[in-house]
Amino acid sequence: MIEDILQPSRRGFLADLGAAAVGLSFTGGLAGCGSPGKSLNFYNWDTYIGATTLKDFKAATGINVNMSLFANNDELFAKLRGGNQGYDVIVPTNDFVQRMIQADMLLPLDHAKIPNIRNIAPEFITADYDPGRKYSMPYTWLVLGIGYRKSKVDGVPDSWKWLFDSDRYKGRIGMLGEAGDLCRIALKYLGLPPESRNPADFARVQQLLIRQKPNIAVFHEDNGQDLLLAGDIDIVLEYNGDIAQVMREDKDLDFVVPKEGSQLQSDCLCIPKGAPNPEFATRFINYLLDAKAGAEIASTIRFPTPNAAAKALMGADYRDSPVIFPPPAVMANCYWASYAGEATVRLYEETITRVRAA
Incomplete structure (x- = not known):
């Protein structure tokens, strides 16, 4: 099982992630790494990605990911309310997805370019806060x-x-x-x-x-x-x-x-309006919904995954945990x-x- 191999501690998380290689920033601002046209900017929660996910995505696509962090949804919303400062993919919680949709802050997703949507459990495809999953893909619940x-x-x-x-x-x-x-x-x-x-x-x-x-x-x-x-x-x-x-x-x-x-709640993957690289953002979202990539993420962050294909790859200590599920x-x-x-x-x-x- 993937989970039996990947058990990083929080203290070892950043070392495993390779912060310098992916342009990680703790200031909430954008990092300056990555060559123009071959990078995207990811605005995420702390310790909310797999230990090798970003490096694996770069190896698979040649696209570098610059990840910066926000502390809560209020901070995320405030940062984007006045206009996108260069972010390509964000991870708002479901009620903030709804709020951002109503504020016209998100780009619609092209499902034809996100074939890994098939890995999402059926109960997470239907969402009152985003009917038809027009603007968001579920990342965790x-x-x-x-x-x-x-x-x-x-x-x-x-x-x-x-x-x-x-x-x-x-x-x-x-x-x-x-x-x-x-x-x-x-x-x-x-x-x-x-x-x-x-x-x-x-x-x-x-x-x-x-x-x-x-x-x-x-x-x-x-x-x-x-x-x-x-x-x-x-x-x-x-x-x-x-x-x-x-x-x-x-x-x-x-x-x-x-x-x-x-x-x-459910944290979701979205592309904010004004994203510099929406095509790269779509490829990244699709990659995060891959079964193996999703399992690697779940094994690191320990949140319940809505990705049924990823969950099937996990060990019993994850699938059967009454804390996680x-x-x-x-x-x-x-x-x-x-x-x-x-x-x-x-x-x-x-x-x-x-x-x-x-």
Whole structure:
């Protein structure tokens, strides 16, 4: 199995990736590597590509990939809102795909040039946020939950209470900083509709989070798993794949989806308007949907893949993991994040801004 061969640690990830060879940038700006006309610019999440994927793509096509990183969807959207600064492929989450479609920020995809679409599981071909997959291809799917250090918590922290409404782990709590995700999870915990647009509901979220703020060590930006691994925190709101990555390095770590239910999402591959090399971008997206390439990605990043052909190549410790693929009873109590309009986005942002400033 591919997974049995490829088991890089997070610390060894960049060395395996060959950062200099692919023009990796940590500043969020574009790297200056690659010859003109034979390179593309990839804007991605941290540790969200296979250890050899970019080198393999270059070997197969002669196209160099310059990858730069963003911390969250808010940053990605803000960077592109004023115009594309040279990115060819981006990886927004499904609700931001919907938002970008409505804002006319994405190019339609030519399915005839993406034959590896056949590898995607049927349930991911149909998407309410992008009917007909006109603008996006699914890259991963994910669920939010609680990552924790078993030796530092009392049993399994299977309720959002331990993050949102308790001082039991005072000063050892990490909270996800992305406004929309945090608000929707808090709404779910309060028994309110996650898709609420009611300002009164957001006032309750604000009150809840401000009351809990003295117990929170950090509002993290896509690095909660690193803080947990380092021992800086003991319990964290984070995505299942992020925690699955560090569980390979520390057996004292685990992940649970709280009993109140949680949020499902899918990160997608898109071509933003103004992409300098849309043809190269299309070839790259097709390559990422290849079965072997998809398995190499999944074995590295440990997020659940919507690529059925890639999943079939994976070992049982990936396919049967309840962290990577939560059981149906858990999934039944989850909801999909959705774009609720700019007025609601402002409610998310204003609520979390006030919480942080309190």
